[in-house]
Amino acid sequence: MAVLLNTDQLFATIQELAKDLSARHPGFEEVVFVGIQQGGAVLGEEIVAELRRQHPDKTIPYGQLDITFYRDDIRKNIIPPDRMNIHFGVENKTVILIDDVLFTGRTIKAALDVLFDYGRPAKVELCVLVDRKEHRQFPIQADYVGTTVKTGRADKVKLVNQEVVLIPG
Amino acid sequence: MQLSTRHLLGIKNLTKEDISLILSTAEQFKEVLQRPVKKVPSLRDVTIVNLFYENSTRTRFSFELAEKRLSADTINFAASSSSAAKGETLLDTVNNILSMKVDMVVMRHSASGAPHFLSQHIPAAIVNAGDGINEHPTQALLDAFSIKEKTGGLEGRKVAIIGDIMHSRVAQSNIYLLNKMGAKVTVCGPPTLIPKYIREALGVEVSYNLRETLEWCDVANVLRIQLERQNQVLFSSLREYSIAYGINRQLLDSLQKEIVIMHPGPINRGVELDSDVADSKQSIILQQVENGVAVRMAVLYLLANREN
16 A cells, blocks of 8 residues: 555645635636535535635535436446535536546546536536556546546555545556 | 345344344445435346335335335236235235246235245245234334434333334334344333233333333334224224324423424324324434335345346
Protein backbone atom coordinates (compact mmCIF):
# COMPACT_ATOMS: atom_id res chain seq x y z
CA MET A 1 0.00 0.00 0.00
CA ALA A 2 1.37 3.40 -1.00
CA VAL A 3 0.20 6.81 0.19
CA LEU A 4 -0.51 9.07 -2.80
CA LEU A 5 -1.63 12.05 -0.71
CA ASN A 6 -1.01 12.28 3.03
CA THR A 7 -3.39 14.26 5.24
CA ASP A 8 -1.53 17.57 4.77
CA GLN A 9 -1.29 17.14 1.02
CA LEU A 10 -4.95 16.12 0.91
CA PHE A 11 -6.13 19.29 2.65
CA ALA A 12 -3.79 21.44 0.55
CA THR A 13 -5.32 19.85 -2.57
CA ILE A 14 -8.84 20.47 -1.26
CA GLN A 15 -7.94 24.14 -0.76
CA GLU A 16 -6.58 24.30 -4.32
CA LEU A 17 -9.80 22.78 -5.68
CA ALA A 18 -11.88 25.23 -3.64
CA LYS A 19 -9.81 28.10 -5.04
CA ASP A 20 -10.36 26.92 -8.63
CA LEU A 21 -14.10 26.54 -8.00
CA SER A 22 -14.37 30.06 -6.52
CA ALA A 23 -12.39 31.51 -9.42
CA ARG A 24 -14.71 29.99 -12.01
CA HIS A 25 -17.92 30.73 -10.10
CA PRO A 26 -17.30 34.05 -8.32
CA GLY A 27 -20.88 34.62 -7.13
CA PHE A 28 -21.92 30.95 -6.79
CA GLU A 29 -25.15 31.98 -8.45
CA GLU A 30 -27.37 29.06 -9.48
CA VAL A 31 -24.56 26.68 -8.50
CA VAL A 32 -25.19 23.51 -6.46
CA PHE A 33 -22.73 20.88 -5.28
CA VAL A 34 -23.37 17.14 -5.28
CA GLY A 35 -21.00 14.52 -3.84
CA ILE A 36 -21.12 10.94 -5.13
CA GLN A 37 -21.43 8.24 -2.43
CA GLN A 38 -19.29 7.15 -0.71
CA GLY A 39 -15.83 8.71 -1.19
CA GLY A 40 -17.10 11.66 -3.20
CA ALA A 41 -19.66 12.50 -0.54
CA VAL A 42 -16.93 12.70 2.12
CA LEU A 43 -14.72 14.80 -0.14
CA GLY A 44 -17.64 17.01 -1.19
CA GLU A 45 -18.39 17.77 2.43
CA GLU A 46 -14.81 19.00 2.93
CA ILE A 47 -14.75 21.07 -0.25
CA VAL A 48 -18.10 22.72 0.48
CA ALA A 49 -17.05 23.38 4.10
CA GLU A 50 -13.92 25.12 2.77
CA LEU A 51 -16.00 27.16 0.29
CA ARG A 52 -18.42 28.17 3.03
CA ARG A 53 -15.48 29.27 5.19
CA GLN A 54 -14.12 31.40 2.34
CA HIS A 55 -17.54 32.84 1.44
CA PRO A 56 -19.58 33.05 4.65
CA ASP A 57 -22.12 35.37 3.00
CA LYS A 58 -23.07 32.88 0.26
CA THR A 59 -25.52 30.01 0.45
CA ILE A 60 -23.89 26.98 -1.10
CA PRO A 61 -26.33 24.05 -1.47
CA TYR A 62 -24.79 20.60 -1.03
CA GLY A 63 -26.33 17.13 -1.45
CA GLN A 64 -25.27 13.52 -1.81
CA LEU A 65 -26.04 11.22 -4.68
CA ASP A 66 -25.98 7.41 -4.76
CA ILE A 67 -25.61 5.50 -8.03
CA THR A 68 -26.40 1.97 -6.76
CA PHE A 69 -29.74 1.62 -8.57
CA TYR A 70 -28.17 2.90 -11.80
CA ARG A 71 -25.12 0.63 -11.94
CA ASP A 72 -24.50 -1.21 -15.19
CA ASP A 73 -23.09 -4.27 -13.39
CA ILE A 74 -26.12 -5.05 -11.22
CA ARG A 75 -26.50 -8.61 -12.56
CA LYS A 76 -23.02 -9.48 -11.29
CA ASN A 77 -23.40 -8.29 -7.75
CA ILE A 78 -26.29 -6.88 -5.73
CA ILE A 79 -25.11 -3.94 -3.66
CA PRO A 80 -27.14 -2.38 -0.84
CA PRO A 81 -27.80 1.28 -1.62
CA ASP A 82 -26.46 4.35 0.16
CA ARG A 83 -28.31 7.50 1.15
CA MET A 84 -29.52 9.90 -1.52
CA ASN A 85 -30.06 13.43 -0.32
CA ILE A 86 -30.72 16.06 -2.95
CA HIS A 87 -33.01 18.49 -1.15
CA PHE A 88 -32.84 21.24 -3.77
CA GLY A 89 -33.94 21.48 -7.39
CA VAL A 90 -31.30 20.96 -10.10
CA GLU A 91 -33.47 22.35 -12.90
CA ASN A 92 -31.51 25.05 -14.80
CA LYS A 93 -28.70 25.01 -12.21
CA THR A 94 -25.00 24.50 -12.66
CA VAL A 95 -24.33 21.23 -10.88
CA ILE A 96 -20.81 20.49 -9.69
CA LEU A 97 -20.41 16.74 -9.29
CA ILE A 98 -17.71 15.75 -6.84
CA ASP A 99 -16.01 12.36 -6.70
CA ASP A 100 -12.84 11.12 -5.01
CA VAL A 101 -11.39 9.06 -7.86
CA LEU A 102 -12.06 9.27 -11.60
CA PHE A 103 -11.21 5.86 -13.09
CA THR A 104 -13.21 4.22 -15.92
CA GLY A 105 -15.87 6.94 -16.03
CA ARG A 106 -18.70 4.45 -15.38
CA THR A 107 -19.61 5.98 -12.02
CA ILE A 108 -19.86 9.45 -13.56
CA LYS A 109 -21.98 8.12 -16.42
CA ALA A 110 -24.38 6.57 -13.87
CA ALA A 111 -24.31 9.74 -11.73
CA LEU A 112 -25.39 11.79 -14.76
CA ASP A 113 -28.29 9.36 -15.28
CA VAL A 114 -29.34 9.83 -11.64
CA LEU A 115 -29.04 13.61 -11.89
CA PHE A 116 -31.30 13.83 -14.92
CA ASP A 117 -34.05 11.98 -13.02
CA TYR A 118 -34.07 14.98 -10.66
CA GLY A 119 -34.39 17.59 -13.39
CA ARG A 120 -32.55 19.20 -16.29
CA PRO A 121 -29.46 21.08 -15.15
CA ALA A 122 -28.18 23.96 -17.29
CA LYS A 123 -24.63 22.68 -16.94
CA VAL A 124 -22.78 19.88 -15.16
CA GLU A 125 -19.13 20.14 -14.15
CA LEU A 126 -16.96 17.45 -12.62
CA CYS A 127 -14.51 17.92 -9.77
CA VAL A 128 -12.26 15.01 -8.71
CA LEU A 129 -9.45 14.58 -6.25
CA VAL A 130 -7.52 11.92 -8.16
CA ASP A 131 -7.58 11.29 -11.90
CA ARG A 132 -6.45 7.85 -13.15
CA LYS A 133 -6.46 9.20 -16.66
CA GLU A 134 -5.18 6.27 -18.74
CA HIS A 135 -8.04 3.90 -17.74
CA ARG A 136 -11.05 5.79 -19.07
CA GLN A 137 -13.73 3.70 -20.84
CA PHE A 138 -16.05 6.61 -21.64
CA PRO A 139 -15.51 10.08 -23.16
CA ILE A 140 -15.64 11.75 -19.75
CA GLN A 141 -13.12 14.18 -18.27
CA ALA A 142 -12.98 16.33 -15.16
CA ASP A 143 -13.12 20.14 -15.08
CA TYR A 144 -11.23 20.32 -11.78
CA VAL A 145 -8.50 17.78 -10.94
CA GLY A 146 -6.63 17.57 -7.62
CA THR A 147 -3.88 15.31 -8.88
CA THR A 148 -3.26 12.92 -11.76
CA VAL A 149 -1.62 9.57 -11.02
CA LYS A 150 -0.28 6.70 -13.11
CA THR A 151 -1.77 3.39 -11.93
CA GLY A 152 -2.15 -0.20 -13.06
CA ARG A 153 -5.56 -1.39 -14.27
CA ALA A 154 -6.02 -3.71 -11.25
CA ASP A 155 -4.82 -1.21 -8.63
CA LYS A 156 -7.28 0.38 -6.23
CA VAL A 157 -7.13 4.04 -5.25
CA LYS A 158 -9.14 5.03 -2.19
CA LEU A 159 -9.79 7.91 0.16
CA VAL A 160 -9.46 6.43 3.67
CA ASN A 161 -8.87 8.13 7.02
CA GLN A 162 -7.98 11.47 5.45
CA GLU A 163 -5.37 9.92 3.15
CA VAL A 164 -5.42 8.85 -0.47
CA VAL A 165 -3.85 5.40 -0.76
CA LEU A 166 -2.99 3.07 -3.62
CA ILE A 167 -3.53 -0.64 -3.07
CA PRO A 168 -1.60 -2.54 -5.76
CA GLY A 169 -3.71 -5.10 -7.66
CA MET B 1 -24.45 -8.06 1.78
CA GLN B 2 -26.97 -10.39 0.22
CA LEU B 3 -30.14 -12.20 1.23
CA SER B 4 -29.62 -15.71 2.59
CA THR B 5 -32.27 -17.03 0.21
CA ARG B 6 -32.93 -17.12 -3.55
CA HIS B 7 -36.71 -16.91 -3.12
CA LEU B 8 -39.06 -15.06 -0.82
CA LEU B 9 -41.39 -17.88 0.14
CA GLY B 10 -42.15 -16.73 3.66
CA ILE B 11 -40.82 -14.81 6.64
CA LYS B 12 -40.29 -18.13 8.43
CA ASN B 13 -37.06 -18.89 6.57
CA LEU B 14 -35.61 -15.35 6.60
CA THR B 15 -32.92 -14.30 9.06
CA LYS B 16 -33.02 -11.13 11.11
CA GLU B 17 -30.26 -9.74 8.84
CA ASP B 18 -32.35 -10.49 5.73
CA ILE B 19 -35.28 -8.54 7.19
CA SER B 20 -33.07 -5.59 8.17
CA LEU B 21 -31.49 -5.54 4.70
CA ILE B 22 -34.90 -5.51 2.98
CA LEU B 23 -36.20 -2.74 5.26
CA SER B 24 -33.12 -0.52 4.85
CA THR B 25 -33.12 -1.01 1.07
CA ALA B 26 -36.82 -0.11 1.03
CA GLU B 27 -36.00 3.21 2.73
CA GLN B 28 -33.84 4.16 -0.27
CA PHE B 29 -36.60 3.11 -2.68
CA LYS B 30 -39.06 5.24 -0.75
CA GLU B 31 -36.77 8.19 -1.57
CA VAL B 32 -36.88 7.18 -5.25
CA LEU B 33 -40.68 7.38 -5.11
CA GLN B 34 -40.53 11.04 -4.00
CA ARG B 35 -38.40 12.11 -6.99
CA PRO B 36 -39.66 13.92 -10.09
CA VAL B 37 -38.84 10.76 -12.10
CA LYS B 38 -40.01 7.90 -9.87
CA LYS B 39 -38.11 5.21 -11.68
CA VAL B 40 -34.67 3.60 -11.67
CA PRO B 41 -33.09 1.39 -14.37
CA SER B 42 -31.97 -1.38 -11.97
CA LEU B 43 -33.99 -4.30 -13.42
CA ARG B 44 -33.96 -3.16 -17.03
CA ASP B 45 -32.95 -6.63 -18.23
CA VAL B 46 -35.29 -8.63 -15.96
CA THR B 47 -38.68 -10.03 -16.93
CA ILE B 48 -41.21 -10.78 -14.21
CA VAL B 49 -44.48 -12.69 -14.44
CA ASN B 50 -47.26 -11.94 -11.98
CA LEU B 51 -49.24 -15.15 -11.50
CA PHE B 52 -52.44 -14.47 -9.61
CA TYR B 53 -54.50 -17.58 -8.99
CA GLU B 54 -56.52 -15.67 -6.42
CA ASN B 55 -58.19 -12.26 -6.56
CA SER B 56 -56.19 -9.25 -5.51
CA THR B 57 -56.26 -5.52 -6.14
CA ARG B 58 -53.79 -3.92 -3.78
CA THR B 59 -51.06 -6.55 -3.86
CA ARG B 60 -51.20 -7.07 -7.62
CA PHE B 61 -51.10 -3.34 -8.38
CA SER B 62 -48.40 -2.82 -5.80
CA PHE B 63 -46.16 -5.52 -7.29
CA GLU B 64 -46.82 -4.31 -10.80
CA LEU B 65 -45.99 -0.75 -9.90
CA ALA B 66 -42.85 -1.85 -8.04
CA GLU B 67 -41.73 -3.81 -11.13
CA LYS B 68 -42.38 -0.86 -13.44
CA ARG B 69 -40.56 1.56 -11.12
CA LEU B 70 -37.55 -0.79 -11.34
CA SER B 71 -37.79 -0.80 -15.16
CA ALA B 72 -38.49 -4.56 -15.31
CA ASP B 73 -40.63 -6.00 -18.09
CA THR B 74 -43.82 -7.52 -16.72
CA ILE B 75 -46.49 -9.93 -17.84
CA ASN B 76 -49.69 -10.57 -15.95
CA PHE B 77 -51.61 -13.74 -15.52
CA ALA B 78 -55.03 -14.08 -13.93
CA ALA B 79 -56.19 -17.67 -13.44
CA SER B 80 -59.78 -16.87 -14.36
CA SER B 81 -58.87 -15.68 -17.87
CA SER B 82 -56.16 -18.21 -18.80
CA SER B 83 -55.48 -21.83 -19.70
CA ALA B 84 -55.68 -22.75 -16.01
CA ALA B 85 -59.43 -22.54 -16.54
CA LYS B 86 -58.99 -25.23 -19.25
CA GLY B 87 -57.37 -27.63 -16.80
CA GLU B 88 -53.65 -26.95 -17.17
CA THR B 89 -51.60 -27.76 -14.05
CA LEU B 90 -49.67 -25.09 -12.13
CA LEU B 91 -46.30 -26.58 -13.08
CA ASP B 92 -47.22 -26.79 -16.78
CA THR B 93 -48.43 -23.22 -16.82
CA VAL B 94 -45.27 -21.95 -15.17
CA ASN B 95 -42.91 -24.00 -17.33
CA ASN B 96 -44.65 -22.66 -20.43
CA ILE B 97 -44.21 -19.13 -19.21
CA LEU B 98 -40.58 -19.72 -18.24
CA SER B 99 -39.75 -21.07 -21.69
CA MET B 100 -40.47 -17.53 -22.87
CA LYS B 101 -37.40 -16.45 -20.81
CA VAL B 102 -38.91 -15.07 -17.64
CA ASP B 103 -36.54 -14.44 -14.70
CA MET B 104 -38.84 -14.03 -11.71
CA VAL B 105 -42.26 -15.23 -10.66
CA VAL B 106 -44.54 -13.35 -8.29
CA MET B 107 -47.29 -15.72 -7.25
CA ARG B 108 -50.51 -15.71 -5.27
CA HIS B 109 -52.33 -18.99 -4.83
CA SER B 110 -55.18 -20.28 -2.67
CA ALA B 111 -53.23 -23.46 -1.83
CA SER B 112 -50.83 -23.09 1.09
CA GLY B 113 -47.32 -24.13 -0.03
CA ALA B 114 -47.90 -23.58 -3.76
CA PRO B 115 -44.84 -21.28 -4.15
CA HIS B 116 -42.70 -23.72 -2.12
CA PHE B 117 -43.72 -26.51 -4.49
CA LEU B 118 -42.87 -24.35 -7.48
CA SER B 119 -39.45 -23.38 -6.09
CA GLN B 120 -38.41 -27.04 -6.11
CA HIS B 121 -39.20 -27.46 -9.79
CA ILE B 122 -38.22 -24.28 -11.61
CA PRO B 123 -35.03 -22.20 -11.85
CA ALA B 124 -36.63 -18.72 -11.56
CA ALA B 125 -36.68 -16.68 -8.35
CA ILE B 126 -40.10 -16.85 -6.68
CA VAL B 127 -41.80 -14.20 -4.58
CA ASN B 128 -44.79 -15.36 -2.58
CA ALA B 129 -47.61 -12.82 -2.84
CA GLY B 130 -49.82 -14.86 -0.50
CA ASP B 131 -50.39 -18.61 -0.34
CA GLY B 132 -53.66 -19.89 1.18
CA ILE B 133 -53.60 -19.56 4.97
CA ASN B 134 -49.81 -19.87 5.18
CA GLU B 135 -47.84 -16.66 4.55
CA HIS B 136 -47.95 -13.22 2.92
CA PRO B 137 -44.35 -12.13 3.45
CA THR B 138 -44.35 -8.79 1.61
CA GLN B 139 -47.38 -7.66 3.64
CA ALA B 140 -45.51 -8.42 6.89
CA LEU B 141 -42.45 -6.56 5.57
CA LEU B 142 -44.45 -3.48 4.63
CA ASP B 143 -46.27 -3.61 7.98
CA ALA B 144 -42.91 -3.72 9.76
CA PHE B 145 -41.58 -0.89 7.59
CA SER B 146 -44.66 1.21 8.45
CA ILE B 147 -44.41 0.47 12.19
CA LYS B 148 -40.72 1.38 12.12
CA GLU B 149 -41.40 4.57 10.19
CA LYS B 150 -44.23 5.64 12.51
CA THR B 151 -42.83 4.60 15.90
CA GLY B 152 -39.08 4.60 15.29
CA GLY B 153 -38.33 0.88 15.62
CA LEU B 154 -39.52 -2.68 16.11
CA GLU B 155 -37.50 -3.88 19.11
CA GLY B 156 -39.71 -3.94 22.20
CA ARG B 157 -42.73 -2.55 20.34
CA LYS B 158 -46.06 -3.99 21.54
CA VAL B 159 -48.14 -5.10 18.58
CA ALA B 160 -51.67 -6.51 18.77
CA ILE B 161 -53.03 -8.52 15.85
CA ILE B 162 -56.79 -8.49 16.07
CA GLY B 163 -59.45 -10.56 14.31
CA ASP B 164 -59.47 -13.73 12.24
CA ILE B 165 -56.07 -15.13 13.20
CA MET B 166 -56.99 -18.67 12.16
CA HIS B 167 -57.40 -17.94 8.44
CA SER B 168 -54.90 -15.12 8.14
CA ARG B 169 -51.59 -15.47 6.31
CA VAL B 170 -50.99 -11.83 7.17
CA ALA B 171 -51.16 -12.69 10.88
CA GLN B 172 -48.78 -15.62 10.52
CA SER B 173 -46.16 -13.68 8.52
CA ASN B 174 -46.44 -10.73 10.91
CA ILE B 175 -45.94 -12.97 13.93
CA TYR B 176 -42.80 -14.58 12.46
CA LEU B 177 -41.37 -11.20 11.54
CA LEU B 178 -42.18 -9.33 14.75
CA ASN B 179 -40.81 -12.19 16.86
CA LYS B 180 -37.55 -12.23 14.89
CA MET B 181 -37.16 -8.46 15.24
CA GLY B 182 -37.77 -8.43 19.00
CA ALA B 183 -41.29 -6.96 19.12
CA LYS B 184 -43.94 -8.31 21.53
CA VAL B 185 -47.05 -9.78 19.96
CA THR B 186 -50.55 -10.45 21.32
CA VAL B 187 -53.24 -11.97 19.14
CA CYS B 188 -56.81 -11.08 19.99
CA GLY B 189 -60.16 -12.34 18.70
CA PRO B 190 -62.95 -14.77 19.43
CA PRO B 191 -61.68 -18.20 20.62
CA THR B 192 -63.10 -19.86 17.50
CA LEU B 193 -60.86 -17.72 15.28
CA ILE B 194 -57.60 -18.24 17.21
CA PRO B 195 -55.72 -21.55 16.75
CA LYS B 196 -55.64 -23.46 20.03
CA TYR B 197 -51.90 -23.96 20.47
CA ILE B 198 -50.74 -20.71 18.91
CA ARG B 199 -49.07 -19.57 22.14
CA GLU B 200 -46.85 -22.66 22.26
CA ALA B 201 -46.33 -22.90 18.51
CA LEU B 202 -45.54 -19.28 17.63
CA GLY B 203 -44.64 -17.69 20.97
CA VAL B 204 -47.34 -15.03 21.15
CA GLU B 205 -49.73 -13.99 23.90
CA VAL B 206 -53.42 -14.67 23.43
CA SER B 207 -56.26 -12.46 24.57
CA TYR B 208 -60.01 -12.71 24.05
CA ASN B 209 -60.62 -9.23 25.43
CA LEU B 210 -60.35 -6.37 22.94
CA ARG B 211 -60.26 -3.52 25.49
CA GLU B 212 -57.44 -5.10 27.52
CA THR B 213 -55.47 -5.75 24.35
CA LEU B 214 -55.83 -2.17 23.15
CA GLU B 215 -54.83 -0.85 26.60
CA TRP B 216 -51.63 -2.94 26.31
CA CYS B 217 -50.48 -2.31 22.74
CA ASP B 218 -48.66 0.49 20.88
CA VAL B 219 -49.89 -0.69 17.50
CA ALA B 220 -53.11 -2.52 16.58
CA ASN B 221 -53.03 -4.41 13.29
CA VAL B 222 -56.69 -5.15 12.57
CA LEU B 223 -57.62 -7.98 10.20
CA ARG B 224 -60.60 -8.71 8.02
CA ILE B 225 -62.92 -11.66 8.71
CA GLN B 226 -62.06 -14.04 5.87
CA LEU B 227 -65.52 -15.36 5.13
CA GLU B 228 -64.26 -16.90 1.88
CA ARG B 229 -61.95 -19.24 3.78
CA GLN B 230 -64.41 -20.29 6.50
CA ASN B 231 -66.38 -23.40 5.76
CA GLN B 232 -68.30 -23.54 9.02
CA VAL B 233 -70.02 -21.10 11.32
CA LEU B 234 -67.39 -19.70 13.71
CA PHE B 235 -69.37 -16.80 15.17
CA SER B 236 -73.06 -16.06 15.16
CA SER B 237 -73.18 -12.91 13.03
CA LEU B 238 -71.02 -10.09 11.72
CA ARG B 239 -73.06 -7.75 13.91
CA GLU B 240 -72.19 -9.74 17.01
CA TYR B 241 -68.52 -9.88 15.96
CA SER B 242 -68.52 -6.15 15.48
CA ILE B 243 -69.97 -5.53 18.94
CA ALA B 244 -67.31 -7.67 20.65
CA TYR B 245 -64.25 -7.08 18.42
CA GLY B 246 -65.00 -4.05 16.24
CA ILE B 247 -62.96 -0.90 16.97
CA ASN B 248 -64.90 2.35 17.14
CA ARG B 249 -64.06 5.94 18.03
CA GLN B 250 -65.62 5.75 21.47
CA LEU B 251 -63.47 2.76 22.42
CA LEU B 252 -60.27 4.42 21.14
CA ASP B 253 -61.03 7.68 22.94
CA SER B 254 -61.57 5.85 26.22
CA LEU B 255 -58.00 4.45 26.17
CA GLN B 256 -55.27 6.08 28.25
CA LYS B 257 -53.00 6.56 25.21
CA GLU B 258 -53.01 7.05 21.47
CA ILE B 259 -52.33 3.83 19.59
CA VAL B 260 -51.50 3.33 15.91
CA ILE B 261 -54.18 1.62 13.79
CA MET B 262 -53.18 -0.59 10.86
CA HIS B 263 -55.14 -2.76 8.45
CA PRO B 264 -53.85 -4.81 5.48
CA GLY B 265 -57.08 -4.16 3.52
CA PRO B 266 -59.61 -4.62 2.19
CA ILE B 267 -61.51 -3.10 5.13
CA ASN B 268 -65.01 -4.21 5.95
CA ARG B 269 -66.14 -0.85 7.30
CA GLY B 270 -68.46 -1.15 10.25
CA VAL B 271 -67.30 -4.70 11.01
CA GLU B 272 -63.70 -4.73 12.29
CA LEU B 273 -63.14 -0.96 11.96
CA ASP B 274 -65.57 1.95 11.99
CA SER B 275 -65.05 4.59 9.33
CA ASP B 276 -64.14 7.30 11.85
CA VAL B 277 -61.31 5.05 13.07
CA ALA B 278 -60.12 3.88 9.65
CA ASP B 279 -59.97 7.47 8.37
CA SER B 280 -58.57 9.05 11.55
CA LYS B 281 -55.08 10.49 11.99
CA GLN B 282 -54.16 7.51 14.17
CA SER B 283 -54.64 5.25 11.19
CA ILE B 284 -51.65 4.58 8.89
CA ILE B 285 -53.59 2.37 6.50
CA LEU B 286 -52.85 4.45 3.41
CA GLN B 287 -49.17 4.83 4.38
CA GLN B 288 -49.03 1.03 4.49
CA VAL B 289 -50.21 0.93 0.88
CA GLU B 290 -47.68 3.59 -0.13
CA ASN B 291 -44.84 1.78 1.64
CA GLY B 292 -45.88 -1.48 -0.03
CA VAL B 293 -44.44 -0.34 -3.36
CA ALA B 294 -41.05 0.60 -1.84
CA VAL B 295 -40.84 -2.67 0.13
CA ARG B 296 -41.70 -4.78 -2.92
CA MET B 297 -39.12 -2.88 -4.97
CA ALA B 298 -36.53 -3.79 -2.34
CA VAL B 299 -37.51 -7.48 -2.40
CA LEU B 300 -37.40 -7.70 -6.20
CA TYR B 301 -34.14 -5.74 -6.37
CA LEU B 302 -32.42 -7.98 -3.83
CA LEU B 303 -33.68 -11.21 -5.43
CA ALA B 304 -32.92 -10.27 -9.05
CA ASN B 305 -30.91 -13.00 -10.74
CA ARG B 306 -27.17 -12.87 -10.51
CA GLU B 307 -24.93 -14.19 -13.24
CA ASN B 308 -22.98 -16.53 -10.99
